[in-house]
Amino acid sequence: MTTTISTPATASDVETARDCVTALVAGDRDAFGALLDDEALFRELNPGGLETLLGREQVLSITYPFVANAGVVRLLQCDARALGPRVAVDYAFAVGPDGRYELHLFCDVRDGRVAAIDQLCSGHIAGAAS
Numbered sequence: 165m166t167t168t169i170s171t172p173a174t175a176s177d178v179e180t181a182r183d184c185v186t187a188l189v190a191g192d193r194d195a196f197g198a199l200l201d202d203e204a205l206f207r208e209l210n211p212g213g214l215e216t217l218l219g220r221e222q223v224l225s226i227t228y229p230f231v232a233n234a235g236v237v238r239l240l241q242c243d244a245r246a247l248g249p250r251v252a253v254d255y256a257f258a259v260g261p262d263g264r265y266e267l268h269l270f271c272d273v274r275d276g277r278v279a280a281i282d283q284l285c286s287g288h289i290a291g292a293a294s
Contacts, residue, residue, distance in 0.1 A: 173246035177273035181251035182244040184271070184278050189239045189257045197224050201277040211287035223281075236260055264289045 180199060187195035197220060206217040206226075217223045242255040251271040258264050269283035 171249060173249055173251050173273065175246075176276070177271075178244045178246055178251050180273045180276060180278065181253050181271040182242055184281075185242055185244070185253055185255050185269075186239060189237055189242075189255070191237065193224065199278055200224070201274060201279040204278055205280040206283070207281070208283040208285055210285035240264070259288070262291050 184196060184199040187199060200220045200223055202220050203218065204220050204223050206215075206223045208215045215226070217226055236259070238258045240256040240258055242253065244251055244253040246252075247270070249272070251273060253269050253271060254267070255269075256264060256266045265288060266286040267283055269281055271278055271282075272280040
């Protein structure tokens with residue numbers, strides 16, 4: 165699936181992308197799911213390889229359990245900005261007392277919902293929580 169968006173991302177698109185990340189990290193499955201398009205595309209490159217998911221239910225079935233099973237999770241940073249027609253989000257979260265993940269993603273927002281996420285994940289960084 166290729167998403168084609170020709171108009172610049174709006175402030176509302178930036179807020180939607182930020183809310184999506186915040187809901188995911190907070191473990192708010194309902195809010196996260198409500199922000200995803202029915203046919204959302206999620207692609208992530210992480211130390212374990214490339215993961216591609218298609219559709220809201222598949223995205224929820226894979227991404228939400230990870231956060232839910234991680235224990236105490238705190239969002240440390242979430243910076244979102246328009247970058248042409250997409251939204252770029254850099255975020256970090258702490259897992260437990262001494263672990264951290266850093267992520268960079270590009271998000272396509274269409275009609276107030278996230279249509280595609282392309283994400284790069286650092287993997288677990290032990291001893292780096294702040």
